Amino acid sequence: MFTTRPEIVGTFGVAASTHWLATQTAMGVLERGGNAFDAAAASGFVLQVVEPHLNGPGGEVPILLWSEREGRIESVCGQGPAPAEASPARFRALGLDLVPGIGLLPAAVPGAFGAWLRMLRDHGTWPLEDVLAPAIGYAEHGCPLVPRVVQAIVAVQPLFRDQWQSSAQLWLPGGRVPRPGALFCNPTLAATYKRIVAEARAAGTDRLRQIDAAHESWYRGFVAREIDAFCRETQVFDSTGERHAGLLRREDLARWRATVEAPVTQDFGRFTVAKCGPWSQGLTFLQQIGMLQHRGLANMPVDSAAFVHTVAEAAKLALADRLAWLGDPELVDVPVDALLSPEYLRARAALIGAQASTELRPGAPGGAAARLPDLQAAERTLAVSDTRFGVGEPTFAQLPPVTDWAAHELFVGDTCHIDVIDRHGNMVSATPSGGWLSSSPTIPALGFALNTRLQTSWLDPDLPNTLAPGKRPCTTLSPSLALRDGQPYMVFGTPGGDQQDQWSPAFFLRHAVHGMNLQEAIDAPAWHVDHFPSSFWPRQTVLNRLTLEGRFAPEVVEQLARQGHAVKVGEPWSEGRLSACTREHDAQGRLLLRAAANPRGMQGYAVGR
Incomplete structure (x- = not known):
């Protein structure tokens, strides 16, 4: 695949971020x-x-x-x-x-x-x-x-x-x-x-x-x-x-x-992905890969309507669970184990059909009833x-x-990101x-x-993310770290508010399932869904909107529209600001480091030697 830049390879150290001076x-x-x-x-x-x-x-x-x-x-x-x-x-x-x-x-x-x-x-x-x-x-x-x-x-x-x-x-x-x-x-x-x-x-x-x-x-x-x-x-x-x-x-x-704290983790084939606790939206990434690992993604090209539809529908379900269940675990009971259990994720994955969902559908982990905020407040x-x-x-x-x-x-973006790996293997x-x-x-x-x-935070009473003195608001900020075959392998992430744990899972799947190198997986055409109340004031709710980069083929856009998505086509290079670094050992046991960064915006860079 054509890439805007080479994937950086080195042995001494690598870094990638959203700004060249930081890198x-x-x-x-x-x-x-x-x-x-x-x-x-x-x-x-x-x-x-x-x-x-x-x-x-x-x-x-x-x-x-x-x-x-x-x-x-x-x-x-x-x-x-x-x-x-x-x-x-x-x-x-x-x-x-x-x-x-x-x-x-x-x-x-x-x-x-x-x-x-x-x-x-x-x-x-x-x-x-x-x-x-x-x-x-x-x-x-x-x-x-x-x-x-x-x-x-x-x-x-x-x-x-x-x-x-x-x-x-x-x-x-x-x-x-x-x-x-x-x-x-x-x-x-x-x-x-x-x-x-x-x-x-x-x-x-x-x-x-x-x-x-x-x-x-x-x-x-x-x-x-x-x-x-x-x-x-x-x-x-x-x-x-x-x-x-x-x-x-x-x-x-x-x-x-x-x-x-200890991270929250989810296995996906050879990989184990770690995210921050449920005071962050990172658990939604883990739910998505848990739902998707048996959906035949390897047979769906990364720029196909089938791939976009399947991943987007999983994101809708996970982000509905974010609204209903995530909060500061020091002050509320967040059912992390139930939300990530194989049985629950299989049941959620079964909701992904051939047509786009137009409803906000939080689940019922452990049989508990979901509680939602007042969506008319906006x-x-x-x-x-x-x-x-x-x-x-x-x-x-x-x-x-x-x-x-x-x-x-x-x-677009509202945040920054930095990834670093040194010659010792620290990440x-x-x-x-x-x-x-x-x-x-x-x-x-x-x-x-x-x-x-x-x-x-919400002002509605008795929600997991209801405002309270001394309570952490549930944040959209969501760095990522992955093991491969039980060994530390990759650090990655992106700015983007509610899009962070949409762009990052899609990048991860392109790399882990389709074998794209880091730069290929970053450069590939991307998208995001709006199907939830925004995390940011005034918390307006949009359902079933799918925003695609303009590089998707017209027939893909048309197919997604036929499947019921309210499709919006954006600029050709407008979705995501990802960066990533990996480490692995070659056949002689030497540490090999790689890095890549987003070309969108002409600002993020990766370096290494």
């Missing part, structure tokens, strides 16, 4: 003796600077890793919980049916910093100062703005100018929208990270002590104090059309630490809300066609998100915005 940062760390954990963390902090429209320091990150020393997979939960003051009653008292999509009300504890530090403390080798140095350098001296950043600024510049003046001061330097490709600096963010480094260094020369001191600075020290003051004292215009202060407090940050919310500045995901505007940059704007897959530049106003003293992840 090269990771590789640079490996070249200078760091391991995969040092490299992934350094890359993750760089992504906050170079993809600020998709993530930021005030966001979150789930991480899956393989430690060669420990010989096991770990899931690091960087999804912070709801503040103590956040409850359905608090939002209902404001006259709200849904948590807003922008502003300070939807902010959860920012978990990214703590998760990166937890991984570094447990598995890294570099001092935090060295890990943060590339991000500080780009924030202080400038990084080139990709066109998508400028599109995000253009889309919300009226909000910044009229309401969020602290954001206008940062993102509209000199009162003007910056040009694509221009070097952009965030000196306040650089100063924040430099102060953290200084306070860590003051704790002594021991690496672990410095990491602990940095964690203290963020979650109990000056960062927590500034977040607390901003949330208490600032009335912020949000998607309700009104102004509200935030609920996040210093005490919320002080109580939280990133946790390390209509009531839209009737009284201000949608000029978009919805809960990042909003983008078209740029005037005055440069060649406009031709690159074909991808990391991470999906940072949240705290993007348009989510909430920039905190002037810190140089970053807070996340809005609480918008993925």
